[in-house]
Amino acid sequence: MQAIIQESFNGIEDLKIKNINELRVGPLSALIETKYTPVLPYDWRTETGELRNIRPVNLPITIGYSFSGVVKETGIMARNNLMGRKVIGVSQSGTSQQINNILISPFLFTLPDDVSLAEGATIIGGADAALSAVRKIHAESGDTILITGASGGVGTYMIQFLKMRNVHVIALGHPQNKDFLLNVGADEFIDYTSNLVNQLQAHPEINRVLDTVGRPELLSTISQNLNNLQIISLSLPNFSTTKSDQSFSFTQGPIMPGDYKKVIQQLSNNELHAYIQEIFDFKDVIKAQNISKNSHSSGRILLQY
Template sequence: MKAAVITSFGEPSVLQVAEAPRPVPGPGQALARVRAAGVNPAEIQARAGAFRLHAPAIIGFEFAGVVEQVGPGVDESLVGERIAGWPDSASQGSYAEYTVSSNFTTIPDGVSFEEAAATVIGADNAARALGLLNIRPGDTLVVTGASGALGSAAVQFARRRGVTVIGVAGTSNADFVQSLGAIPVAHGPGLVDRIRAAAPGGVDAALDTAGKGPLPALVEVLGGPERIVTLADRDAARYGVAFSAGHSGNRDSQPVREALDLIAAGAWTVRIGRSFPLAEAADAHRLVATGHTHGKVIILP
C-alpha cells in the first residue's frame, strides 16, 4: 500500500510517500481502506520527534474509511461498512491507504468521509473536557480556539446542553463562531476585559483548545484554576490548570457518533479548510503549522 512513511523525524519534508506493508487485522480489529484522514497539531509534534515513535512510522491519529476485512471476534457483516475512528497504533496510522482499528463508529448516510474524519478527535476531546468541567445547563462557559475543530465541537456540545458560550477566536472567524451559537470575543491583549463585557453575570468554567497563552487570562476571569481545562497547553501545571490529552485509554466513540448523527440531521457544523492528496502530506502539515486553516485540514490517501 502507499503511505506517508517517516524514516527520520524532523521537518515536514520527512513525510515521503512510499510502499509499506498492508496491515493485517488482529483480534477485535477491522482493516479499513482509508478515504480521509484528519490532520492535527499532535501529528505535527509526532512528525518532529515527539511521543518517542520508532521509525519507520506512519502517523495519522483519526480516519474515515470502509471496512475491507475483520479480525477474529469482529462481526463479518461489518465488511463494506463506512466507519470513522482511531488507528490502533500511533506508528501505523491513517496517512496511508489502509489502517487497522478497534475503536470506531459507523458513519451515517448523508455524512461525507471528509466530514467524518474531521469530527473524530474534536468530538471526543470536547465531550471529555466538558465532562471534566462538570458543565451544567445554565452555566456560562468560555471556549478558546472556538473556531477550530476542538473548539467548535465544544461550543456545539455545550450549546446543546443549555450552556451560554463565550467563543474566543480571531476576528476573521467571529461570524463562524456566532453561527455556532456562541458569543464571539477576539483573542489577544485585553481578553479579560472583553470576556467580562460579554458575560456581565460572570463565567462558570473555561475550556482552552487554543494552547497559545490564554490560561493566565482565564484564571483571572474565573478567580482561580479550579474549573478550567486545557486540551492544548502542556504548561498547564504552571497555572494550576488541568491538562487532558486524548489517548488509547480514554477515547470514546459515543460522542463521535452523536456528532455524526447531528451532521446527518443538518444540526451540526463541521468546517473543512482544505484537502490534500497523500503525496502533499508535507504541505498539509505546513498549513496546519500556520494556525490559519479556516477549518479542518484533511489528507485523502
C-alpha cells in the same frame, strides 16, 4: 501502497511519501480502503519530538491516529456484515496510508448513509475530545464558558456541545473568524489580537475556560483578568493560575463506544455539524500540516486518499 512516513524528529518538512508493503487481513481484522485522515496537532507535535515523554516512538513510523474509509476485506473470524460499509476508527500504529488493517473492536464504527466519510473523519480527535472536555468541566445552564482556539476541529464541536447544555459561550479567536464562530453557535466573540485585557475585564461573568491552544502566556492573561475561574486545557499539561480562587487541570480523557455512536447519530440527525476547512491530497501533507499549524482555522483540515 503508499503511506506518510516520519523518519526523524525534524518536524513537518521532513515527512516522506513512501511505498510500503501491502497488508494482509488477519482472522479478526478488516482491510479498509482509507478515504480521509484528519490533520491533528498530535501528528506535528510527534514530528518535532515534543511528545516523546508521553508518546515514545521508534522511528520510522506511519503518522496518523484516526481515519475514515470503506471495508474491502474481512478476516475469517471477523464480522462479514462489514463488507462495503463506511467506517471510522483508530490505530496506534498509524493510519495515514492507502489501506489500513484494523482489528475488529468496539472502536470501529459504521457510518449511516447520510453521514459522509469526510464528516466522519472529524469525529475522532475532534468531537470526542470536545465532548470529554465539556463533561469534565461540568458545564451547565448558567455558566459562561470561554473557549480558546474555538474555530478549530475541537473548538467547533465544543461550541455545539455547550449550547446543547444551554451554556453561554464566548469564543476567543482571530477577527477573520468572528462571523464563522457566531454561525457555529457562539453567543459572543472576543478578538485576541486587540485590547484583550479590556475585553476580558468586560466579561467578569466568565467562570470557566476550555483551552485548545496551549499557550501559557494567553492563559496567564486570562487568569490575571478574571476571578473564580476553572481552566481545563486539552493542550497544556501544566499551568499555574495567578489567583487562589482559580483551578487548572489537563484532560485527554476518552469517551465510550456508545458516545461515539451517539455523536454519529447526532450528525445524521443534523443536531451536530462537522466543520471542514479544506481537503488536501495526502501527498500534500506538508502543506496541509503547515496551514493547520500556522493559519487561523475554520474547522478541520483533512487528507484524502
